[in-house]
Amino acid sequence: MTAANLHEALCYDSDDHLLAVVVPFLLGGVAAGEPTVVSLGPRNAALVRAALPALVGVTFLAEGAVYARPATVIREYRQMLRAHVAAGAGQIRIIGELPPEIFGATWDWWARYESAVNHAFQGFPLWSMCAYDTRITPGPVLADVMRTHPATAAPGGRHLPSGTYTDPAVFLMEPRQPLADPLQADEPHADLKNPNGTATREAVRDAACGILAAPSADELLMVVSEAVTNAHRHGRGAVRVRIWTGADRVLAAISDEGPGPQNPFAGLLPPRDVTRGGLGLWLTHLFSDHAVLDRRPDGFTIRLTAGNPHWC
């Protein structure tokens, strides 16, 4: 099969099921002389390696290191795709797998990633598969997987359209009701009303002291500062900054009374025209360990985590 651009989910329930789809997918790419890339976790990467003939010409990316922050992954994949196209590739194949720990507290921004890549990789001759083990993937996550992938890949070379696939421009603007971090049950370490950048950064430094070291502390300073700048410049009404601290992370929530960014891809993709805004939100996503966009009828909150975001 030759596809100009295809983003498929591979929802498997056994090793045999996984290999029945992945091995023909990879060998087909190699046979066609296409760049063929694997970005699976250590266990599945080993499984696939063992199932492939020796010296087959499949590229295995560093296992587990690829999927750290969604905006970073999109940027790095786009660089890789550009390089392959520049080298003459007419089709590129990638099989990827998100690490299971992100199915918990941070799933919301990975769901946004899965939706955004339908747009982000448009224009590249990419056939990508995203593997999900249905034995360990929570039901709500699988529901999002079906809404963010136009089709699923099945053994026998079958491609089944997803009945719930949702246009990214719609999916990404939906209120997502993110999980509250348990730290938010306590009084915040700082609660600032309409702070300027300097006051915000003082509060961040104070909160991060003794919890975060560089570069995490520098990153938190930057992302919170950017979010406050955005709230003042693009938001509406009063701006509120709350900061919570835990043993292994610092959490900041920046709120205003506006509807939030109107570009559905803001944060995950760099703006085409940096003079029209959007750069700060993209940087915020690149430098955060978790960024939540929470749209509610009474306003918009961006919640940013530095440190370990995987509290569940």
Added chain:
Amino acid sequence: MSPTLLPDHTCWSFDDDRAFDRHAREFLRNGLCCGEQVWYVPGPRSGGIAEWLRGTSAKRERSVRILDPATAYPADGAIDPDAQTAAYVTATEQALSAGFTGLRVVADATALVRTAAHLDAFARYEFAIGRYMRIAPLRALCVFDRSALGDDAMAQLACLHPRSNTAGVSFGLHAGATPRTAVLSGELDVSMTGLLAGAIERAGLRPVRGEVVIHAEALRYIDHHCLRVLHAYAERHAIVVVLRTVLSTVSVMAELLGLLRIRVEMLP
């Protein structure tokens, strides 16, 4: 002097005569106590100091000079930065030759910055004299009447002084040890882009092998807006800005934004 140690060069924005009077007296008294010659160039609203100094000068006449502004600065208010710097170099050397330990100046320069062109020239002078003050015992309290100049002009002057009582200016850009270096400190976010763009031009840095160096060891924060200001400056002059910083985010940001004319050197 280390690359980032800054001289005793203060911008005093006053709209309260008494606060200025207290600060200026303390500054001058400290100079007299440590054997420096002190100069006072009063403005229309800062005459009380002169009266106090005349009392002290009866005892130490050679130590104190009260200068008519028309004598100390060009009558038309237009400063030539190089000539004015040379004048204070000469004055400092003469003070040392006369046995003083240095020269300390309090000057009300309000009349010298009343037009945009005069302000620009004076700001360039402020940066230039700062380089000499790094190596010579010249200390200065530069006084400006905020009510006459407004907050924007005050901010443009304040960011070029290592010390300032001007609110709302969160960074400083000062002369480094050589004409190709500057020292950047404080915090730079989107609210400072205009000030930074003006300050870096007024620094008049002279590149060596196509590079200028900004010692930003004491820079606590810089955002992408201000990083782009530095890059635009580098593009205008077809140079590379070497930014020496401890902030781990800066090099990544420069790479992400494709700011090829900024080379970040990370310091431990």
